[in-house]
Amino acid sequence: MAEAFTNFLAGSPLNRLSWLRTSHSFLNAVVVSPATRWILFNGGQPLIATHTGTQKRSLALLTTEDVRPLLGAEPFFGQGEQEGQHCASDSSFLEAARVRGPSIVFLGLKETENSGNALPSSEFKDPHSAVAKLTGTPYFSADVADLDESKVNEAIENTELAKDGSTLTFVEPRAAMSSLDAYTAAIFAEARSMVDWNQRNKFCPACGSPVYSLWAGWKLSCTSLLPWADNTDRKPCPSGRGLHNFTHPRTDPVVIMLVIDESGEKVLLGRNKKFPGQFYSALAGFIEPGESFEDAVKREMWEEAGVKVWNVRYHSGQPWPYPANLMVGYYATADSSAPIRIDLDNELEDARWYTREEILAVLRHSSGTHFSRRDYKKIAEIQDGPDNNPASAKSEQSVEVNNNDEPPFRIPAPTAIAGVLIQHWAEKYQFQKWMRTGL
Ligand SMILES: [Zn+2]
Known part of the structure; x- marks a missing residue:
């Protein structure tokens, strides 16, 4: 059967490794990899690099070192009750959880030509061997909308791209798309929808409590379900039981x-x-x-x-x-x-x-x-x-x-x-x- 036509923004080159989104040990190891690249958003606008000389524009792909001042305290995933703490239990409510800091989404891995496709096989099931096995470029997105503007500007000025002379600016996304090749456009599409979903869903639809992020930005959950939540004199949140699809990203x-x-x-x-x-x-x-x-x-x-x-x-x-x-x-x-x-x-x-x-x-x-x-x-x-x-x-x-x-x-x-x-x-x-x- 012939392939259907692949439109612009579709046909992503990333292996999303969705079965590893629940593993904070995997994610924390991947975040600090020198190969990792980041796409920044501010109010839905992507960070675009205009290259000196050619004036050519492209999505600014930053290193973890570039964005490190914006990510908040470690651990990045699997955070505990206090800042700097790893979560103590293996509760499903804490899987790759972020209860503080800006919204981060793990977008997937651009595999190298000869690495083959990582599958949810035994080799890649275990987070430690998965990290050792991975080759290619892991992609994350981060949303700086809630951060202090001067801090964001300072971090951007200190990126490798800026030091090399590129001008980095947040750009209206529909106009920015003209700067994207098919490969980055598909990654941008995934990132923008995910960043938007995390930015616009702040409260639990079942009880109205604030939500927090888990599964590397792919799930939101009610803060009343955190192991350390004080639920004195309140009814249990209905989202703690049964199936609740509203906590997953919508399309x-x-x-x-x-x-x-x-x-x-x-x-x-x-x-x-x-x-x-x-x-x-x-x-x-x-x-x-x-x-x-x-x-x-x-x-x-x-x-x-x-x-x-x-x-x-x-x-x-x-x-x-x-x-x-x-x-x-x-x-x-x-x-x-x-x-x-x-x-x-x-x-x-x-x-x-x-x-x-x-x-x-x-x-x-x-x-x-x-x-x-x-x-x-x-x-x-x-x-x-x-x-x-x-x-x-x-x-x-x-x-x-x-x-x-x-x-x-x-x-x-x-x-x-x-x-x-x-x-x-x-x-x-x-x-x-x-x-x-x-x-
Ligand atoms: Zn709730």
């Missing part, structure tokens, strides 16, 4: 669909009221409880455009870290002679059918898929959600657009799945094959 699935007419020569695009410029894209919406992906495609098209669709077929998926969506891309068929209605749920300003020639003309236009910094700012200002997905990150170089040569409208770049769906259809990229067999 919110969003269907995004390009609707094609029966001739195969026209597609339906919409313009959301919040979109900047003359920007049109595939329609999208969150999946609701009790729906299949296909149900959601049909419902959203009906609610947003008054269009009945059929022949709903999967194309590919894209993680979209604003904050933690999974875009699930589809093609579907509709009758282009039927009326379009945008007054039903009032999300769209306009929706219309475009011919292949019209779309190709925009794709060939030098600014047909470009966004300006102002556009990114506008998108960042509105609420995070699927409507933002089309705002991809083709280029910052295109900030100055010649107003005399504007495209008739703009569409997303292929860094967003909407752009891929449109471009694959317009250019018939693997499209005939896909229509026959599915990719």
Whole structure:
């Protein structure tokens, strides 16, 4: 079976070693490895390095020595009641726990070519032998949002990258994506969603107590469950018993669909009221409880455009870290002679059918898929959600657009799945094959 298309932000090169997230001895050993690299975030913005001379930008990958002043007291994982203490028991409530200090997430290991893939085999089950066996680059992320700003600035100024002359700044993430290659983009996507989840969940949903981090940033738990918690005169927190999925990171699935007419020569695009410029894209919406992906495609098209669709077929998926969506891309068929209605749920300003020639003309236009910094700012200002997905990150170089040569409208770049769906259809990229067999 052929592979589905791998979108930008997907296809992570990391082995997440998820079975080792519970082991503080493993994590504490990996943190101090000279090979380890860190991605810093501040308020959801990644730290970006602008290299002297070339002015080329990339994700700033820092060493543990660089970030050490920001991480708080050791141990980094498996912390005890007092600062500097290791946890005394092997309680499951203390597995790789951090009860103080900034949020840290273990993202995974970029293995070397010849190391093979570490699997949850006997060789890698035991934390000590796992550390000895590991080769490659372990990745962590840290969030400095709650730290003192001068302390953060000082640490950044003292990093190896800064000393080498690079300028390090926290950058609006959608704009920053244009600086990322496919490899770092996928690591960034994982890191940003995880940092955001840890930053925005501060209290136990079951009882309202503060939460703390465990499993290397992959789980949050209620502080009333810590062995040293004083629970005098209070009921036990319900999250201490049974299954509580709300303590694990969430991913919110969003269907995004390009609707094609029966001739195969026209597609339906919409313009959301919040979109900047003359920007049109595939329609999208969150999946609701009790729906299949296909149900959601049909419902959203009906609610947003008054269009009945059929022949709903999967194309590919894209993680979209604003904050933690999974875009699930589809093609579907509709009758282009039927009326379009945008007054039903009032999300769209306009929706219309475009011919292949019209779309190709925009794709060939030098600014047909470009966004300006102002556009990114506008998108960042509105609420995070699927409507933002089309705002991809083709280029910052295109900030100055010649107003005399504007495209008739703009569409997303292929860094967003909407752009891929449109471009694959317009250019018939693997499209005939896909229509026959599915990719
Ligand atoms: Zn609780």
